[in-house]
Amino acid sequence: MVREKNSVTSVHLTARDLALFKKLSAAGWLTSTQIRNHFFPQKSTNAVCKRLRKLAEERYIALARTSSTEAGLYRLAGRGKLALIEHAQGDAADIAIPTQLPRTVKHFVAVNNLRFHFEKLTDPNGSRLMFFLSERELCRPYQDSKAMLHPTLALFKMYRIIPDAIARVRIVQGGRVQEMDLAVEYDAGTEHANFFGRTKIRQYGALFARHHEQLGNFKVLTFAERIGRIVSLMRQVVQHQPPRHLFYFALMGKLNQNLWLEDAIFLDPDDYFVCTRQGHRAVVVEQELHAEVLPKHALITLPATSPYKVSLREEREERITPQNMQEYNHINRAVI
């Protein structure tokens, strides 16, 4: 608890407030909904609003609204930054206050939703998130957490890749500990799937093919809102034939369940499509799937990325239950 001097109206900063400031410093902007879900569990939206209003009144944070029917977006303000430096041993150089709203608010908000989901990632064996750095943080000058990423970041720069976020996950399974680096992409479905193919798939593919020993266990996870979109993106992957087991896709909504680390929510394009040649043309066709077998993967059991292009497929364990199978059934109708 901290009491500000010489002001009767000043608020007492709580540990929660400081945690919020810290998160705002990392995320840039957070919606009132995100703040409620993360810092005010089981509390009413009104109560959250009220607290945020108080903090905004005293210039710890600031509010920007895009419309009266959309959730407001909060950022750190001057006094919030000061409080953070004072009470959280922060370095002023590490705290950047955004001056204006990001160009694509929806996309930005979604990436921060991914941030929260990744931060919740844990399992009884001790698997956990090591760090999650969004594009905003990756673009900023030196930081402690970025030091260990430096070689990877240099590679990304070389290949002109700017992921929406980079996450490192430590996975503990059967006494074995391994770390996995994840390029995290959120696809809002606003561009042609073709564009995703020409940029992301090509660049990540080339990067991994040439530097897999340096990248280690590395994946590109792309999240989208609708299965139809994922199908389009998966077709692009198969058409471009990047190293296999590099690209995985999941629905944003699948992350809402706790313990998604162990849930089979990731789709491998090579499970669903195959690329065949017709003359000079590469044609992507649907894989033949047994009706009751719809391959999905959990993050902890993703097969190791192979530096080679897709060839003969090996057998894999599937984790399909009759309950979750239904959701992917229409995938067959959505294609072609």
Next chain:
DNA sequence: CTGAAATATCGTAGGTCTTC
């Protein structure tokens, strides 16, 4: 069908009341 008016919807502002 068109376009404007009416109505519904949503998140925030700000008040009172209760509880600890």
Next chain:
DNA sequence: GAAGACCTACGATATTTCAG
């Protein structure tokens, strides 16, 4: 006295309705 529930008001958008 601070946090939070509950209530009403407000501003702006989104959707529906309806006359011409």
